[in-house]
Amino acid sequence: MRDTGTDDPRVRIRPNRRGSRPRTKIRPDYDDALTARVYRVDRGRYHLILDESGTAVVSVKARELGRGAIAVGDRVAVVGDTSGRKDTLARIVKVLERTSTLRRTAEEGEAAGNERVIVANADKLLIITALAQPEPRTGMIDRCLVAAYDGGMEPILVLTKSDLADPTPLLDHYRNLEMRVLSTWINEEMGQTDGVDVVASEVAGSISVLVGHSGVGKSTLINALVPDAERATGSVNEVTGRGRHTSSSAIAFDLADGGVIIDTPGVRSFGLAHVDPDMLLEAFPDLIPLAEECPRGCTHAETEPECGLDSATEQTAERVESYRRLLEARHNAEQF
Numbered sequence: 396m397r398d399t400g401t402d403d404p405r406v407r408i409r410p411n412r413r414g415s416r417p418r419t420k421i422r423p424d425y426d427d428a429l430t431a432r433v434y435r436v437d438r439g440r441y442h443l444i445l446d447e448s449g450t451a452v453v454s455v456k457a458r459e460l461g462r463g464a465i466a467v468g469d470r471v472a473v474v475g476d477t478s479g480r481k482d483t484l485a486r487i488v489k490v491l492e493r494t495s496t497l498r499r500t501a502e503e504g505e506a507a508g509n510e511r512v513i514v515a516n517a518d519k520l521l522i523i524t525a526l527a528q529p530e531p532r533t534g535m536i537d538r539c540l541v542a543a544y545d546g547g548m549e550p551i552l553v554l555t556k557s558d559l560a561d562p563t564p565l566l567d568h569y570r571n572l573e574m575r576v577l578s579t580w581i582n583e584e585m586g587q588t589d590g591v592d593v594v595a596s597e598v599a600g601s602i603s604v605l606v607g608h609s610g611v612g613k614s615t616l617i618n619a620l621v622p623d624a625e626r627a628t629g630s631v632n633e634v635t636g637r638g639r640h641t642s643s644s645a646i647a648f649d650l651a652d653g654g655v656i657i658d659t660p661g662v663r664s665f666g667l668a669h670v671d672p673d674m675l676l677e678a679f680p681d682l683i684p685l686a687e688e689c690p691r692g693c694t695h696a697e698t699e700p701e702c703g704l705d706s707a708t709e710q711t712a713e714r715v716e717s718y719r720r721l722l723e724a725r726h727n728a729e730q731f
């Protein structure tokens with residue numbers, strides 16, 4: 396009998412369905428769990444690579460972890476059959492703490508306002524934008540920047556198709572942001588490239604996630620960076636058939652020189668509604684002292700009558716403009 400703290404017979408407690416032992420004691424012991432990274436999620440199956448052995452393992456999720464709790468890039472603890480042999484299934488029992496997140500807004504049918512993590516633990520967000528065909532869209536780049544700053548990733552702008560147009564007007568637009576910009580040109584037929592080596596050394600040893608509109612040359616770039624992309628996802632060729640992707644799942648590929656790149660095929664929108672103006676300001680450390688003069692609850696928008704950011708002059712004023720443009724990008728209905 397448990398001690399209820401009273402001997403009043405009218406006080407009754409519900410019997411503990413799991414018995415009177417503390418919950419932690421009746422749980423299986425996960426001390427022997429292995430750690431792994433999630434490379435692909437497909438119909439409730441999680442494709443993992445074990446940290447220590449590099450073995451590709453297919454896994455399910457332990458029921459207590461709940462729905463949608465595991466994303467590509469997540470580090471997990473896994474038990475059960477971790478041999479990686481055909482038709483074996485391991486079980487994920489824990490998701491390790493994330494260092495960053497990339498979220499998308501919920502799709503139709505999911506709870507409105509819900510945001511789901513599509514990639515976890517990436518260090519860098521590579522925003523892939525063509526200089527032409529299709530034309531670059533600053534709205535998309537702005538939204539990616541907000542997602543990167545908010546999610547804890549370093550944004551890097553990668554301008555593709557540098558043979559087709561001059562990057563100057565676009566670079567001008569972003570000159571007040573401390574964002575690194577790389578550019579590439581790839582001709583697969585001729586086997587010629589320019590700038591791909593710089594991107595390769597940028598992604599080596601890091602975890603990078605690539606986002607971009609259809610047709611910007613993202614697949615071409617990934618092929619140049621990971622010639623044997625199929626192997627990295629656990630030898631399932633049909634899923635990496637580029638262009639044939641219908642799912643919105645991300646896919647991770649190991650790089651030869653260490654590091655991981657994560658493609659996001661079919662991902663067309665980010666969740667930005669939750670982004671708070673002061674959180675975004677963290678990406679503009681030079682503006683934080685100005686905001687200290689703001690009245691409580693200031694949203695730092697242009698329409699705020701007493702926003703401290705209005706006192707900025709010259710180059711700082713241009714930074715304020717960029718910051719406010721990104722603030723606006725949160726509300727844009729535009730995809731990405």
Ligand SMILES: Nc1nc2c(ncn2[C@@H]2O[C@H](COP(=O)(O)OP(=O)(O)OP(=O)(O)O)[C@@H](O)[C@H]2O)c(=O)[nH]1
Binds near residue numbers: 557637
């Ligand atoms: N001129 C030029 N064309 C390129 C370059 N890189 C890729 N392309 C072409 O652009 C087109 C689209 O390239 P993809 O790599 O399929 O583009 P994607 O972004 O993966 O597009 P989806 O597969 O629709 O997501 C192809 O015809 C490529 O050959 C480049 O540097 N210069």
Ligand SMILES: [Zn+2]
Binds near residue numbers: 689699
């Ligand atoms: Zn303000």
